Amino acid sequence: xxxxxxxxxxxxxxxxxxxxxxxxxxxxxxxxxxxxxxxxxxxxxxxxxxxxxxxxxxxxxxxxxxxxxxxxxxxxxxxxxxxxxxxxxxxxxxxxxxxxxxxxxxxxxxxxxxxxxxxxxxxxxxxxxxxxxxxxxxxxxxxxxxxxxxxxxxxxxxxxxxxxxxxxxxxxxxxxxxxxxxxxxxxxxxxxxxxxxxxxxxxxxxxxxxxxxxxxxxxxxxxxxxxxxxxxxxxxxxxxxxxxxxxxxxxxxxxxxxxxxxxxxxxxxxxxxxxxxxxxxxxxxxxxxxxxxxxxxxxxxxxxxxxxxxxxxxxxxxxxxxxxxxxxxxxxxxxx
Amino acid sequence: xxxxxxxxxxxxxxxxxxxxxxxxxxxxxxxxxxxxxxxxxxxxxxxxxxxxxxxxxxxxxxxxxxxxxxxxxxxxxxxxxxxxxxxxxxxxxxxxxxxxxxxxxxxxxxxxxxxxxxxxxxxxxxxxxxxxxxxxxxxxxxxxxxxxxxxxxxxxxxxxxxxxxxxxxxxxxxxxxxxxxxxxxxxxxxxxxxxxxxxxxxxxxxxxxxxxxxxxxxxxxxxxxxxxxxxxxxxxxxxxxxxxxxxxxxxxxxxxxxxxxxxxxxxxxxxxxxxxxxxxxxxxxxxxxxxxxxxxxxxxxxxxxxxxxxxxxxxxxxxxxxxxxxxxxxxxxxxxxxxxxxxxxxxxxxxxxxxxxxxxxxxxxxxxxxxxxxxxxxxxxxxxxxxxxxxxxxxxxxxxxxxxxxxxxxxxx
Numbered sequence: 001x002x003x004x005x006x007x008x009x010x011x012x013x014x015x016x017x018x019x020x021x022x023x024x025x026x027x028x029x030x031x032x033x034x035x036x037x038x039x040x041x042x043x044x045x046x047x048x049x050x051x052x053x054x055x056x057x058x059x060x061x062x063x064x065x066x067x068x069x070x071x072x073x074x075x076x077x078x079x080x081x082x083x084x085x086x087x088x089x090x091x092x093x094x095x096x097x098x099x100x101x102x103x104x105x106x107x108x109x110x111x112x113x114x115x116x117x118x119x120x121x122x123x124x125x126x127x128x129x130x131x132x133x134x135x136x137x138x139x140x141x142x143x144x145x146x147x148x149x150x151x152x153x154x155x156x157x158x159x160x161x162x163x164x165x166x167x168x169x170x171x172x173x174x175x176x177x178x179x180x181x182x183x184x185x186x187x188x189x190x191x192x193x194x195x196x197x198x199x200x201x202x203x204x205x206x207x208x209x210x211x212x213x214x215x216x217x218x219x220x221x222x223x224x225x226x227x228x229x230x231x232x233x234x235x236x237x238x239x240x241x242x243x244x245x246x247x248x249x250x251x252x253x254x255x256x257x258x259x260x261x262x263x264x265x266x267x268x269x270x271x272x273x274x275x276x277x278x279x280x281x282x283x284x285x286x287x288x289x290x291x292x293x294x295x296x297x298x299x300x301x302x303x304x305x306x307x308x309x310x311x312x313x314x315x316x317x318x319x320x321x322x323x324x325x326x327x328x329x330x331x332x333x334x335x336x
Numbered sequence: 337x338x339x340x341x342x343x344x345x346x347x348x349x350x351x352x353x354x355x356x357x358x359x360x361x362x363x364x365x366x367x368x369x370x371x372x373x374x375x376x377x378x379x380x381x382x383x384x385x386x387x388x389x390x391x392x393x394x395x396x397x398x399x400x401x402x403x404x405x406x407x408x409x410x411x412x413x414x415x416x417x418x419x420x421x422x423x424x425x426x427x428x429x430x431x432x433x434x435x436x437x438x439x440x441x442x443x444x445x446x447x448x449x450x451x452x453x454x455x456x457x458x459x460x461x462x463x464x465x466x467x468x469x470x471x472x473x474x475x476x477x478x479x480x481x482x483x484x485x486x487x488x489x490x491x492x493x494x495x496x497x498x499x500x501x502x503x504x505x506x507x508x509x510x511x512x513x514x515x516x517x518x519x520x521x522x523x524x525x526x527x528x529x530x531x532x533x534x535x536x537x538x539x540x541x542x543x544x545x546x547x548x549x550x551x552x553x554x555x556x557x558x559x560x561x562x563x564x565x566x567x568x569x570x571x572x573x574x575x576x577x578x579x580x581x582x583x584x585x586x587x588x589x590x591x592x593x594x595x596x597x598x599x600x601x602x603x604x605x606x607x608x609x610x611x612x613x614x615x616x617x618x619x620x621x622x623x624x625x626x627x628x629x630x631x632x633x634x635x636x637x638x639x640x641x642x643x644x645x646x647x648x649x650x651x652x653x654x655x656x657x658x659x660x661x662x663x664x665x666x667x668x669x670x671x672x673x674x675x676x677x678x679x680x681x682x683x684x685x686x687x688x689x690x691x692x693x694x695x696x697x698x699x700x701x702x703x704x705x706x707x708x709x710x711x712x713x714x715x716x717x718x719x720x721x722x723x724x725x726x727x728x729x730x731x732x733x734x735x736x737x738x739x740x741x742x743x744x745x746x747x748x749x
Contacts, residue, residue: 025540051540057570062529062563066571069533072518073468074541077533089559096523097530105511105519106501107731141732141740165734209737253737 004199005191006177009151010040010116013158014078016203018048021076024162026053028063028080028116037082038118038177064090064115068097071111071167078162084119084171085128091136098167099142113167116158119147120227120274121306121320122175122185126313132226132275132306137169138252138284144208145251147171147225150180150196153249156206164208173227183231183323211255213262217242220268220330223259223285225251228321232272235304235326241334251281259285260292267298268333274320277305302329354589358658362668369394369614371406376623377609379631384607391600391610394644397619400672402680410462410623414687420461420618421682422696424453424675427477429700430486431649433708434493434507438653441718443493447473447508451616451648451666454674455550455580457481458618462625463548468538470518470531470549473508474580482515486707495722496715502731503723524585525551525558528577532564535573535632546632548576548625550643554585556602557593565640569606572637576628577603579640580615582647587660603640615645616671618678645671725749 004012017024026041032055035042045053056063060081067077081087087094094115102110121130137145144166148154154172161168175181179190191197215233219241224232225248236243244262248254263269269289271282282303289301304321312319356362374393377386397409412420431448438446449456456477460469469478479489491498493507501511501519511519518534521527531549538545551561556579568575579599583590594602600612609631613624621643628639646669650657657663682688715721729736729744736744 057566059563059566061559062532062567065526065529065560065563066533066536066567069470069530069535070537070540071533072530073534073537075537092523093526093530097521097526100521101519102734103731104501104505104509104521105513106499106504108500108511108513109519110734144733253739256738 001198002201003192003197004151005179005197006148006151006154006172007039009155009199010158010172011042011044012199012201013155014041014044015047017078017159017162018044018052020203023074023076024052024078025070025075026078027056029056029058029082031055031080036080038174040116041080059089060086061089061093064093064098067113068093068101068111071113072101072109076112076162078114078116081115081117083129084117084133085131087117087133094137094143094167094169095140099140102166103142110165111167112165114161115167115169117169117171118174119171120173120175121311121316122181122227124313124316127310130311130316132171132273134171134251135275135279135281138281142167144168144253146208146249147173147251148249149173149176149226149229149247150194151191151199152196153206153212153247155199156204157208157249159203160205160208163205168208171226175227176230180230181227182234183320185317206249208250209253209255211249211258212247213244213258214247215243215245217244217266219243219266220270220333221246221259221262221266222270222272222326222330223248224272225249226274228272228274231321231323232326234323235272236330238323238327239330241330243330259289263289263293264296267296269297270302270304270326270329270333272304272321272326274306276308277303278308280305299333299335302333304329352589352591354591354661356662356665357660358662360662362662362665364668364670367394367670369396371396371399371404371408374408376407376627379627380634380636382609382631384604384609387609387611388601388604391604391612391642392598393612395611395613395620395624396617397623398617398677398681402677402684404619404681408620408623410619410626412619412622414682414685416461417678417682418687420457421675421678421688422700423457423477423480424678425696426480426700426703427453427457428675429697430704433704435653437494437708442712442716443507444495444717445507446493446653447651448649449474449477451673452580452582452645453477454616454618454621455643455645458621459548459578459625462622463546463629466516466545467629468516468518468531468534468545468547470527470534470547471520472524472527472550472552473520474552475550476508476510478517479510479512479515482517484512484515486704487710490708490711491714494711494716496711496717497721497723498714499723502727504727524555525560529560529564529567532567532571532573532575535575536571539573544633546574546576546629548578550578550580552585553579553581553583553590553593553599554588556599565603565606565608568638569608574632575638576625576632577638577640578643580643580645582645584647584651584657584661586651586655598642600640600642608638608640610640610642612642612644614671615643616674616677618674648673
């Protein structure tokens with residue numbers, strides 16, 4: 001075990017996989033010599049060579065296309081999109097190509113690409129360094145969608161994503177790279193001492209499709225993913241209500257049993273995500289919980305999300321769900 | 337006044353017009369390119385700059401009279417030439433039969449390679465069997481060269497229970513991994529940049545495997561074309577990048593894909609050797625492709641080829657080109673017809689005759705008819721049996737996740 005922040009644990013996952021499987025290759029903008037703008041691939045080119053870890057031209061559509069081709073021809077590519085906001089030039093290659101190859105070819109071809117991409121707000125990134133576009137991918141059959149939230153699950157999930165024979169879009173909450181984010185921009189701790197910062201140096205995996213029950217309670221189920229898991233934790237404390245907090249971890253396929261059993265137990269549900277509300281993945285969760293738990297629900301399902309607006313620069317703390325907004329939503333579910 | 341007029345008294349911007357529209361009499365400039373015009377550089381040392389003339393000119397081996405000459409003559413044996421002719425005829429007759437089946441509802445849709453048969457046949461013959469071909473819907477002919485069972489191809493087109501892609505894709509969207517023929521996708525252009533990745537993987541693994549891919553003149557306006565050229569320029573994988581300039585993308589003339597007339601030259605600034613080749617000249621196409629394979633195999637990277645041809649048929653069974661171009665435009669195409677030209681060449685060298693050609697066509701017609709009859713015993717799109725409905729849910733992922741399994745159970749099949 002080593003105490004790691006999320007950058008280090010992701011780097012450790014990549015190093016383990018480069019070591020374990022010679023077909024793993026890593027590429028993207030600035031990931032080679034420089035080691036990535038967030039340092040996630042730091043030192044990997046030096047250790048594993050330029051054939052396995054390399055810089056790519058500034059062309060997300062081209063990066064995704066060559067990943068598709070490499071994966072189809074026996075490699076296990078791990079490509080980086082430097083910010084999730086810049087994934088859209090690659091959208092056709094992901095949605096129409098990677099997601100459909102296995103199916104369209106009658107199972108003759110498949111491409112096990114992992115797309116790592118830093119996502120989400122809280123770094124004063126404005127419109128185009130802050131978005132959290134997970135729902136743009138959860139609506140596409142054929143790809144798995146993962147959203148890590150801490151150093152421990154980041155490594156275990158990334159290893160599972162790389163080892164998966166299906167294409168995976170892997171979101172990393174950039175706000176949490178160096179520490180958990182509890183919704184207070186004036187008090188941002190590091191990962192030091194956090195229970196999820198103890199990370200094995202060796203290879204381990206967390207199965208895709210399994211959520212993590214990070215707090216256990218009795219009266220309300222709070223479902224979240226990415227950076228908002230920590231904000232939700234703070235919101236729960238502020239509310240004083242006894243809650244289950246579910247870190248979904250994988251959005252497609254999501255952990256039906258954990259979610260359904262929890263809501264049936266508590267009878268209440270709050271969903272928290274930082275992406276805009278309309279057609280966000282919270283809508284899917286809300287509908288699914290209603291379908292499966294309607295007769296156990298004591299109150300309407302609440303969603304606490306980013307607003308249906310472009311992500312702001314100076315006023316991002318009023319955009320992102322805050323502990324207070326989450327706390328109020330939880331308390332509303334408790335009203336008669 | 338109609339439309340915008342700029343301050344200079346001219347159209348505000350240029351909107352290119354096709355040279356000939358229905359009712360016009362086409363008159364293409366005659367090609368003044370001769371087989372002796374262009375040298376054949378050494379593929380292992382050639383630079384992009386050395387190919388400027390080749391990109392701006394036109395590589396031909398057969399002249400208008402079917403006589404072969406020049407440095408690019410691949411000097412194929414008569415057996416190889418006859419095999420090429422047979423495959424081109426097979427493809428044309430196959431297409432004609434499939435089109436008839438489409439008209440009777442046995443297929444939902446079809447796309448012929450009419451007038452462009454040399455592209456897939458000649459270029460695939462110039463490769464090794466294990467080279468990857470990453471085609472568009474206009475190169476199904478590669479499969480004939482590699483001896484794919486014709487019944488299996490028809491099973492796919494008619495979406496029956498034996499379709500190897502399980503009724504999931506439209507006709508002509510073949511997949512055939514055993515023949516290194518990568519799955520055809522409808523979004524035009526995506527394969528072009530993906531193929532660069534396929535070739536990079538071959539290079540990484542150290543396989544002597546070259547990848548060839550094609551794109552149309554129309555789709556060369558897509559970003560994927562430019563990604564491919566640039567990534568191939570940077571990473572230098574063993575790849576052959578072909579732009580099939582057949583003049584038309586449905587009704588969009590090639591002058592909307594580029595402001596210039598020449599497609600070959602576009603890769604020279606990317607430092608990739610580039611050639612324009614007469615796409616209806618079986619021998620020239622074979623020779624240039626062989627050159628590109630030698631170069632790729634020697635570790636020298638990509639070659640870019642403009643295959644200059646004409647789409648003699650409709651874009652697809654859903655298209656009626658008489659609405660936007662003269663219906664006899666193909667008759668004026670300076671490159672003629674690829675089958676007629678190779679046939680004439682074989683007659684010239686005393687290896688073929690009109691009688692033999694007729695016999696060949698009859699033999700192929702019987703072959704196609706027999707394959708068609710066998711395929712329909714497994715069902716067709718109009719009448720079934722189709723692949724089971726469960727194939728909707730399988731192979732979306734390697735294993736069926738719970739939510740898809742639930743949906744499958746809802747369908748109850």
